[in-house]
Amino acid sequence: MTTPLTVLHVDDDDDIREIALLALETVGGLNVTQCASGAEALKAVKGMSPDVFLLDVMMPEMSGEQLFAALRAMPEYAHVPTIFMTARVQPDEIVGFKELGAVDVIEKPFDPMALSDRVIQLVEKAKA
Amino acid sequence: MAVATNAKRRLKRAGLAFSAGLVAPTAVAAGDLSVALIPPIAAAPLLVGSIGALTVAAFFLVKARQIRKLTEDMQHQIMALNEHSIVSVTDDRARITFVNQKFCDSFGYSEDEVLGQEASLIYPEEKFEKFVNVRDMLAEGKSWSGEMRLKHKNGAPIWTRTTIYPLFSKKGKHVSSISVRTDITDSKTSQAAQNIRESLHMLRDQVFVFDAATLQYVYLNRAALRNFGWTESDYIGKRVGSQRANYDHSDFMRRAQPLLQGKTEQLIYELDIKDVPHEITLQLIPSHTGRAQFVAIARDISERQALEKTKDEFIATVSHELRSPLTSIKGGLGLVLSGATGDIPDKARNLLDIAHRNADRLVLIINDMLDLEKIAAGQMPFTMQRVDGAELLRDAVAANTAYAEKYKVRITAKGLEDGTQIECDPDRMFQVLTNLLSNAAKFSTPGDEVVVELQETDDATILRVTDTGAGIPEEAQASIFERFTQADSSDRRAKGGTGLGLSIVKAIVERHSGTIDMRSREGEGTSFIINLPRKQVETYPAPALHIAG
Missing domain, CATH: 1.10.287 (Helix Hairpins)
Structure with a gap:
């Protein structure tokens, strides 16, 4: 039996965090750590060995892109696959996220029953 | 003589x-x-x-x-x-008894055509009452003088300054009248033209009139003169683009061909004039000199663009702000419905299904609205390329087969064997076909067949999607491509559509310089016919009218 992925999920919306927790942990069986802001995430990540970062984009104070850059600047996390989970999904925006180095983008609203499978699939794609 | x-x-x-x-x-x-x-x-x-x-x-x-x-x-x-002078004589019943040559020249009639005719012949219909008034005045022994608009045999207006004098017999009976007229049409016309010019000077838009053959300026209004720093006499002898060393006259004429060939009445495009965005409306008009002239009206659209940008940002923000709560609603309902939180009673499941389905609809509406706004604002990128038509149709059929099966409808593709190439943005054309096929399936009856067909003509590629469903009522056909329009709004609720799909289809087809037509008969079915002209990649660019200083 393979070890479930460890996910660091960051989103400022309490309700979405709750839905995502159910989707990833209860439905998908993944290990999930959640944070409500970039600053909180940068603290929480220390001591963690996440398999994937799942980041919201439009967050106050520190945006998803800024958090991504900060995590990339930390050598121990620079290689961790990152997925943006956002409502900003116009074709040019998706291209922009991928150019930053994200594995892919999961569009909000997402299907909670398929979310964990999608995350696993993207992490495998990043490792391949 | x-x-x-x-x-x-x-x-x-x-x-x-x-x-x-x-x-x-x-x-x-x-x-x-x-x-x-x-x-x-x-x-x-x-x-x-x-x-x-x-x-x-x-x-x-x-x-x-x-x-x-x-x-x-x-x-x-x-x-x-x-x-x-134009001279004519009428009898006591206002019938013409004499005309001079000038009369014939001015009104376009031969002498034989007018002699014996009532003088009302040269009056416009709406001036018949005037004719009667003058006739009655003359019978009373009064002469009449004034300006009068009459009409040429071909209907053109002839302005005259006229004096009509009645003549009487020794017994005092009105026997005839003599009319002496001076043709003042030219001065009237030039006065009207002068009035128009004065009005054009008042406009904030820049107005340029130039000869269609030589592109020499004929007229610039005050705003246009101000743009060039010219006075009224400065443009005489100058040509459009004469300020630019690299201006290509033949290139402009080639681009203006649709106007010159009468294929279109006007061209509208955007152009920066001194780094300020302007919308140019170019028209070709015949002039009284017989030489055609271009009229270009340049409107500063910087304010309009700023407003559009604000609107785009607003829509993007609203759509994002709507998506976030929808994520929670749809996600929560999805989890509950999937049993992740335990069993739910059937009655509750039914209600949750309704809520979940409508959350899906809201997401579709937001997506479609964003798509439409992006197309309208020219922000949706179109990557034109030559693609295999058969492959495009097969992909579209494959993508919609499962959906059609839900309605027990079969989708068949025809015309795939000819190796037809389509010049289009494949992703967008796929979106168009998917929309039409899913619509056709949705509005068909179980057991029906939906056909998507590819045809090639000398100058266009035709894509046709045909169903044998209920058809679109005649009264709804005219507005079927308008936003939030379906044959019946209850259809939208029942079939889960957004009412924006066909608007998006039309917008995408038009961005390919194509057209989409719909033919439908109630009870027999509907066809959507897309006509894509060849050379999509070389779609007519905006004519480069180099009027910037």
Whole structure:
């Protein structure tokens, strides 16, 4: 039996965090750590060995892109696959996220029953 | 001279030869009267003495010369009048009895066409009351003077300054009227043109008029002059683009071909003038000189663009703000419905299904609205390329088969064997086909077949999606491509559509310089026909009208 992925999920919306927790942990069986802001995430990540970062984009104070850059600047996390989970999904925006180095983008609203499978699939794609 | 001779005869009949002062009494003076004087001169010596006879003869000769001189002067005056004025005579019933050559030239009629006709012939229909008023005034012995708009045989307006004078018999009966008119059409026209020019000077838009063949400026309004820092006389002799060293006249003419060939009435495109965005409306108009002219109106659209940008940002923000709560609603409902939180009673499941389905609809509406706004704002990227038509159709069929099966409908593709290439943005054309196929399946009855067909003509590729469903009621057909329009709004709820799909389809097809038509008959089905002209990659670019200084 393979070890479930460890996910660091960051989103400022309490309700979405709750839905995502159910989707990833209860439905998908993944290990999930959640944070409500970039600053909180940068603290929480220390001591963690996440398999994937799942980041919201439009967050106050520190945006998803800024958090991504900060995590990339930390050598121990620079290689961790990152997925943006956002409502900003116009074709040019998706291209922009991928150019930053994200594995892919999961569009909000997402299907909670398929979310964990999608995350696993993207992490495998990043490792391949 | 035939006109004058005929006129003399007719005027004589009317008893007007002299009193009307129209027809030169040349023949009477120079010929008839001289001959008439000879017998008395010859007989004089027999009646009186030689001195007396000579005196009488001399007297008659002097008189004859005076009369000849007088009539010659009158002839010249009448010639001058005929040269300058439009002259006509009418009888007491306003029927035309005489016209001079100038009348025929001005109104386009031959003499035979007008003689005996009522003078209302040269009045525009809406001026018939005026004609009656003038006729009644003349019958009462009053003359009439003023400006009058009449009409040419071809209907064109003829402006005249007119005096009409009534003539009466010795018994006081109105027998005829004489009209003397001066054609003032040119001055009226030039005055109207001057008024238009003055009005154009008041516009904030820049107006350029230039010769279609030489591109020489004919007119610039004040705003256009200000743009170039010119005075009114500065543009004389200058051509469009003369300020630019690399201006290509033949290139402009090639681009303006749709106007010159009458394929379109106007071209509208955007162009920066001195780094300020402008919308250019270019039209081709015939001029009174017979040479066609371009009229270009340049409108500063910087404010409009700023407003559009604000609107786009607003829509993007709203759509994002709507998506976030929808994520929670849809996600929460999805988890509950999936049983992740435990069993749910059937009655509750039914209600949750409704809520979940409508959350899906909201997501679709938001996506479609964003798509439409992006197309309208030109922000949706289109990557034109040559693609295999058969492959595009197969992909579209494959993507919609499962959906069609939900409605027990079969999708069939035809015309795939010809190797037709389509020049399009494949992703967008796939979106168009998917929309039409899913619509067709949705509105078909179980067991029906939906056909998507590819055809090639000499200058276009035709894509046709046909169903044998209920068809679209005639009253709904005209607005079927408008936003939030479906044949029946209850359809939208029942079938889960957003009412924006066909608007997006039309917008995408038009971005390919194509057209989409719909043919439908209630009870028989509907066809959507997309016509994509060849050379999509070389779609007509905006004409480069280099009017920037």
